[in-house]
Amino acid sequence: MNIREVARLAKVSTATVSRTINGSDKVTPETKERVQRAIEELKFYPNTWARALGSGRSRLYGLIISDITNPFFPELVKSFEDIAVQNGQEVLVANTNYDPARMEQCVSRMLQRKVDGVAIMTSEMDPRLITEFQDRDIPLVFLDTGTAQKLTSNIVVDYASGVDAAVEHIVGLGHTEIAFISGPMMLRSARVRREAFVACLERRGIGAGLMEEGNHQVDGGHGAMERLLSRKTRPTAVLASNDMTAIGALGAIHESGLRVPEDISIVGFDDIQISAFTQPALTTVRLSRDEIARVAFRALYGIRQEGSKGAEYGVPTSLVLRSSTGRVPRDTTGKMREDAGLVRA
Amino acid sequence: MNIREVARLAKVSTATVSRTINGSDKVTPETKERVQRAIEELKFYPNTWARALGSGRSRLYGLIISDITNPFFPELVKSFEDIAVQNGQEVLVANTNYDPARMEQCVSRMLQRKVDGVAIMTSEMDPRLITEFQDRDIPLVFLDTGTAQKLTSNIVVDYASGVDAAVEHIVGLGHTEIAFISGPMMLRSARVRREAFVACLERRGIGAGLMEEGNHQVDGGHGAMERLLSRKTRPTAVLASNDMTAIGALGAIHESGLRVPEDISIVGFDDIQISAFTQPALTTVRLSRDEIARVAFRALYGIRQEGSKGAEYGVPTSLVLRSSTGRVPRDTTGKMREDAGLVRA
DNA sequence: TGATTGTCCGTAAGCGTTTTCGCCAAAACA
DNA sequence: TGTTTTGGCGAAAACGCTTACGGACAATCA
Numbered sequence: 001m002n003i004r005e006v007a008r009l010a011k012v013s014t015a016t017v018s019r020t021i022n023g024s025d026k027v028t029p030e031t032k033e034r035v036q037r038a039i040e041e042l043k044f045y046p047n048t049w050a051r052a053l054g055s056g057r058s059r060l061y062g063l064i065i066s067d068i069t070n071p072f073f074p075e076l077v078k079s080f081e082d083i084a085v086q087n088g089q090e091v092l093v094a095n096t097n098y099d100p101a102r103m104e105q106c107v108s109r110m111l112q113r114k115v116d117g118v119a120i121m122t123s124e125m126d127p128r129l130i131t132e133f134q135d136r137d138i139p140l141v142f143l144d145t146g147t148a149q150k151l152t153s154n155i156v157v158d159y160a161s162g163v164d165a166a167v168e169h170i171v172g173l174g175h176t177e178i179a180f181i182s183g184p185m186m187l188r189s190a191r192v193r194r195e196a197f198v199a200c201l202e203r204r205g206i207g208a209g210l211m212e213e214g215n216h217q218v219d220g221g222h223g224a225m226e227r228l229l230s231r232k233t234r235p236t237a238v239l240a241s242n243d244m245t246a247i248g249a250l251g252a253i254h255e256s257g258l259r260v261p262e263d264i265s266i267v268g269f270d271d272i273q274i275s276a277f278t279q280p281a282l283t284t285v286r287l288s289r290d291e292i293a294r295v296a297f298r299a300l301y302g303i304r305q306e307g308s309k310g311a312e313y314g315v316p317t318s319l320v321l322r323s324s325t326g327r328v329p330r331d332t333t334g335k336m337r338e339d340a341g342l343v344r345a
Numbered sequence: 346m347n348i349r350e351v352a353r354l355a356k357v358s359t360a361t362v363s364r365t366i367n368g369s370d371k372v373t374p375e376t377k378e379r380v381q382r383a384i385e386e387l388k389f390y391p392n393t394w395a396r397a398l399g400s401g402r403s404r405l406y407g408l409i410i411s412d413i414t415n416p417f418f419p420e421l422v423k424s425f426e427d428i429a430v431q432n433g434q435e436v437l438v439a440n441t442n443y444d445p446a447r448m449e450q451c452v453s454r455m456l457q458r459k460v461d462g463v464a465i466m467t468s469e470m471d472p473r474l475i476t477e478f479q480d481r482d483i484p485l486v487f488l489d490t491g492t493a494q495k496l497t498s499n500i501v502v503d504y505a506s507g508v509d510a511a512v513e514h515i516v517g518l519g520h521t522e523i524a525f526i527s528g529p530m531m532l533r534s535a536r537v538r539r540e541a542f543v544a545c546l547e548r549r550g551i552g553a554g555l556m557e558e559g560n561h562q563v564d565g566g567h568g569a570m571e572r573l574l575s576r577k578t579r580p581t582a583v584l585a586s587n588d589m590t591a592i593g594a595l596g597a598i599h600e601s602g603l604r605v606p607e608d609i610s611i612v613g614f615d616d617i618q619i620s621a622f623t624q625p626a627l628t629t630v631r632l633s634r635d636e637i638a639r640v641a642f643r644a645l646y647g648i649r650q651e652g653s654k655g656a657e658y659g660v661p662t663s664l665v666l667r668s669s670t671g672r673v674p675r676d677t678t679g680k681m682r683e684d685a686g687l688v689r690a
Numbered sequence: 691t692g693a694t695t696g697t698c699c700g701t702a703a704g705c706g707t708t709t710t711c712g713c714c715a716a717a718a719c720a
Numbered sequence: 721t722g723t724t725t726t727g728g729c730g731a732a733a734a735c736g737c738t739t740a741c742g743g744a745c746a747a748t749c750a
Contacts, residue, residue: 002705002706002707003706003707004706012729012730013729013730013731014706014707014708014730014731015708015709015729015730015731015732016728016729016730017707018707018708018709019708019709019728019729021707022708026727026728026729027728027729028727028728028729031728031729043477043480045453045456045457046457046706046707047398047457047459047705047706047707048394048457048458048459048707049393049394049395049397049398049403049458049459049705049706049707050394050398050705050706050707050708050735051706051707051708052394052707052735053392053394053395053398053705053706053707053708053734053735053736053737054706054707054708054709054734054735055707055708055709055735056708056735058394067423068413068419068422068423068426069419069420069423069618071416071618071619073419074413074414074418074419075414077413077438078412078413078414078440081413081438081439081440082440085450085454090437090454090458091438092435092437093422093426093436093438094426095423095426095427105430108390109430109435111390112390112391112392112393113393113394113435114392114393114394132388135388218622247619247622248622250624251622251624254624273414273416274416274592274619276563277563277592277593277596278623278624279595279596279599279623279624347735347736347737348736348737349736349737357699357700358699358700358701359700359701359736359737359738360699360700360701360702360738360739361698361699361700362737363737363738363739364699364738364739366737367738371697371698371699372698372699373697373698373699376698376699391736391737392735392736392737393737394735394736394737395705395735395736395737395738396736396737396738397705397737398704398705398706398707398735398736398737398738399704399705399736399737399738399739400705400737400738400739401705401738
């Protein structure tokens with residue numbers, strides 16, 4: 001079943017069939033109609049590869065992420081796919097599993113599939129691989145890591161305003177002992193979030209906050225929170241570098257016999273789906289994956305379509321208030337902790 | 346950059362280049378070596394579509410799921426991709442968003458991309474669309490919905506044994522008032538799970554359990570649990586049709602002032618990632634997505650590779666014990682509920 | 691030594707599209 | 721009526737690969 005059979009049935013040339021499929025050029029409505037009927041009658045689906053071979057465009061866009069299993073990504077993937085499909089394009093998703101070797105493999109796969117553009121949403125990225133794309137004039141877009149050039153764009157998330165809103169909220173509730181559980185410091189996005197927090201406290205003249213390092217996973221948040229709880233001065237509010245970390249912290253607090261938000265307030269970051277369903281529901285800084293996906297696709301597709309250039313795109317963050325934050329407890333010393341422990345025992 | 350340039354540099358014919366790329370046939374090690382060097386020197390990446398056009402095989406497999414945002418799927422996608430890539434194949438993921446129209450679109454996309462096989466992991470599926478694949482001799486594999494035929498396989502999950510293990514566990518803890526929150530009854534998998542539960546109780550001579558219908562989402566579980574709590578005879582243990590439902594139930598119980606597992610035990614189904622991190626961690630029936638993905642890919646790839654036939658594949662379920670289940674409370678009447686409420690008030 | 695076999699490799703014909711020309715007929719003009 | 725313009729369409733050459741076929745050559749056999 002190919003374009004020739006359609007042409008034969010419609011009594012036109014293959015060129016005309018191709019033209020009506022591509023909706024382009026000048027084809028008489030009647031001819032177009034005739035061809036359409038033939039296509040439907042034969043249940044003809046044009047072979048995308050052959051189309052790509054002929055036209056030099058694959059209508060395929062690569063989306064490289066660290067790990068689809070990380071709750072941050074599914075929404076991103078979904079939104080990206082949605083908008084791509086809306087524009088008649090396809091998406092090739094690839095997981096690097098945080099592994100540089102896999103990343104190299106992903107790049108190779110993209111190159112072989114001759115994608116029309118790649119969105120790179122991982123933190124780790126060998127610059128050598130980037131040039132591999134750029135040498136072939138393949139548009140790129142990065143999330144927070146990269147710089148706008150000819151055909152490559154960069155999305156910069158406004159972490160600062162989100163962190164600022166969170167701190168303002170916390171401070172407004174009377175908290176002064178505020179801690180931060182960061183992500184792994186080797187990640188740029190983790191560093192940026194942390195720096196935003198430090199800068200924010202400084203700006204407000206609040207002493208440097210307590211710091212612990214997590215790993216952007218639940219277990220890291222759990223461990224970091226345990227360390228925070230064992231300090232002489234316990235924080236009354238904790239900001240986490242992402243929601244997974246916050247969930248881990250929630251668990252650690254729960255196990256220690258303290259309550260959220262009565263004893264300690266928690267703020268997350270990202271607003272992943274489950275954050276609305278934890279006990280208590282997590283107050284968090286929302287980073288719209290939908291927005292990121294939209295911008296990323298536009299950056300890639302627009303370059304091809306409208307011949308635009310690589311650019312920087314900002315995406316905002318916003319505070320989502322739920323139940324994990326509350327007024328600072330009157331007694332903020334370690335004493336209360338013992339009480340709480342006794343109550344449970 | 347194409348195979349011809351490689352051939353020129355290596356001073357061989359394009360056929361020889363093709364042969365060494367495909368690792369096949371008889372090519373002298375020296376020639377092969379020479380070609381390899383040329384490929385690396387030119388950073389040549391063979392054009393997959395042209396390969397597909399020439400060979401009639403795309404090395405692409407479709408994976409149709411309902412919604413990547415549903416926590417059940419990401420692991421499935423990841424495992425499927427992993428094993429596909431290990432075998433030198435690619436995966437095209439498509440979301441139907443539970444929408445028949447989108448499903449039709451997905452099918453069309455798969456057909457245009459000339460995938461070598463499709464794994465259909467959605468519940469809703471128009472039989473008319475299935476034949477679209479079968480007419481073109483494209484291997485198919487279904488999850489729990491479908492029947493083995495020429496080139497189409499079916500994976501059947503052993504829900505019964507999982508439910509059985511859960512009920513045995515619960516009964517072993519002394520519970521006799523056991524409720525079940527089902528999924529939407531229009532879903533086959535939801536019906537099967539429910540039937541397994543009913544049959545299991547019957548087999549054990551325990552009276553028909555309390556039933557509520559959820560929607561496999563958190564809010565459905567929440568609502569269903571509220572209804573269960575307002576009954577005259579409150580259950581002491583609740584099985585949920587999936588983990589999302591169980592998480593909703595957890596929330597509702599928490600809000601009512603009761604505790605899990607002291608007052609009510611909860612068992613989920615699926616063992617999605619977050620279930621290990623809820624408060625308390627969820628006892629649940631594990632359904633290995635990894636296993637499903639592995640079997641599904643084999644079913645598709647094996648048919649092509651070893652010329653096998655469509656078949657039925659079973660995958661087991663197993664009980665994961667965590668903290669949401671405990672011994673039946675001594676006083677199981679509504680009285681305790683008031684107490685608990687008072688304590689909280 | 692001539693015939694036979696087998697190995698390695700090149701030639702060239704596809705695969706299913708797109709797209710550049712250029713042709714033809716009809717419309718517009720003189 | 722003859723000439724130019726135009727719009728719709730067909731012929732055919734790509735696109736980059738795979739693969740059937742066959743040729744050249746060396747090794748083996750009678």
